[in-house]
Amino acid sequence: MDAETSPPRPISHHLRGALSACGGVWRRAARLALDIALPTLCVACREPVDGEGVCATCWSKLSFIAPPHCPRLGIPFVYDPGPELLSMEAIANPPAYARARAAVRYDDVARTLVHALKYQDRTDLAPAMGRWMARAGTELLGQADVLVPVPLHWRRGWSRRYNQSGALARVIERQSGVKLAPQALRRVRPTQQQVGLSRSQRATNVQGAFKVAPDRQSQIYGRRVVLIDDVLTSGATVDACARALLRAKAASVDVLVFARVVDTHKPPI
Ligand SMILES: [Zn+2]
Numbered sequence: 001m002d003a004e005t006s007p008p009r010p011i012s013h014h015l016r017g018a019l020s021a022c023g024g025v026w027r028r029a030a031r032l033a034l035d036i037a038l039p040t041l042c043v044a045c046r047e048p049v050d051g052e053g054v055c056a057t058c059w060s061k062l063s064f065i066a067p068p069h070c071p072r073l074g075i076p077f078v079y080d081p082g083p084e085l086l087s088m089e090a091i092a093n094p095p096a097y098a099r100a101r102a103a104v105r106y107d108d109v110a111r112t113l114v115h116a117l118k119y120q121d122r123t124d125l126a127p128a129m130g131r132w133m134a135r136a137g138t139e140l141l142g143q144a145d146v147l148v149p150v151p152l153h154w155r156r157g158w159s160r161r162y163n164q165s166g167a168l169a170r171v172i173e174r175q176s177g178v179k180l181a182p183q184a185l186r187r188v189r190p191t192q193q194q195v196g197l198s199r200s201q202r203a204t205n206v207q208g209a210f211k212v213a214p215d216r217q218s219q220i221y222g223r224r225v226v227l228i229d230d231v232l233t234s235g236a237t238v239d240a241c242a243r244a245l246l247r248a249k250a251a252s253v254d255v256l257v258f259a260r261v262v263d264t265h266k267p268p269i
Contacts, residue, residue: 044061064103096253100256102232111259133168149227184213185211
């Protein structure tokens with residue numbers, strides 16, 4: 001997904017960010033001192049928490065997506081219509097990719113996690129988020145040859161320092177053993193932020209924005225690709241990426257995201 005307004009950073013994040021610039025023993029000692037002085041807070045509700053990430057209350061508010069769901073789009077069904085039945089969306093607007101899966105619905109707690117990872121350098125959240133994704137994508141990962149993260153444009157990558165999709169993909173690589181090709185897909189032109197655009201404007205905005213790097217064609221040619229992103233909203237970004245991968249002769253493209261927007265007003269089939 002593309003950027004939304006960045007929430008303010010608490011002081012502890014600035015301190016932790018500064019510490020990560022130090023190395024080795026000093027960093028560990030300073031981090032320990034900081035953790036005693038500033039207890040770890042739940043990223044969603046700011047209550048103190050054991051370990052890292054979210055507290056038990058916020059965890060219970062995450063809506064993990066489990067079957068039954070649309071076999072193509074991964075949209076959860078209210079009841080099980082049978083194994084082969086597709087959602088209305090998959091029939092009306094079939095995507096370029098074969099299948100999409102998401103760990104959770106994009107609701108309040110999920111949004112807080114995504115923003116913390118994306119804008120507050122909370123890379124410590126990636127292991128948990130990546131593990132939930134690996135679980136949701138078990139079927140796709142079992143049939144995959146390579147993982148490809150959705151790239152940032154280099155200017156945005158520079159200002160934001162790292163690619164959150166890449167951070168999630170590295171965790172999924174460790175979990176699944178599927179090899180990561182972090183540089184395979186490039187954003188070849190800058191795109192406007194997707195927030196506030198209509199479905200068709202989003203599609204136009206990202207059309208032709210991605211390309212498989214000429215020196216990475218061999219990582220994609222004939223391979224079954226799982227594309228990794230943090231959030232799936234309209235699906236326009238992952239669709240444009242899937243088209244670029246298929247033009248480079250990927251055997252298939254599936255999509256695995258942390259959170260997907262689920263329109264609760266539309267009934268399933
Ligand atoms: Zn909490």
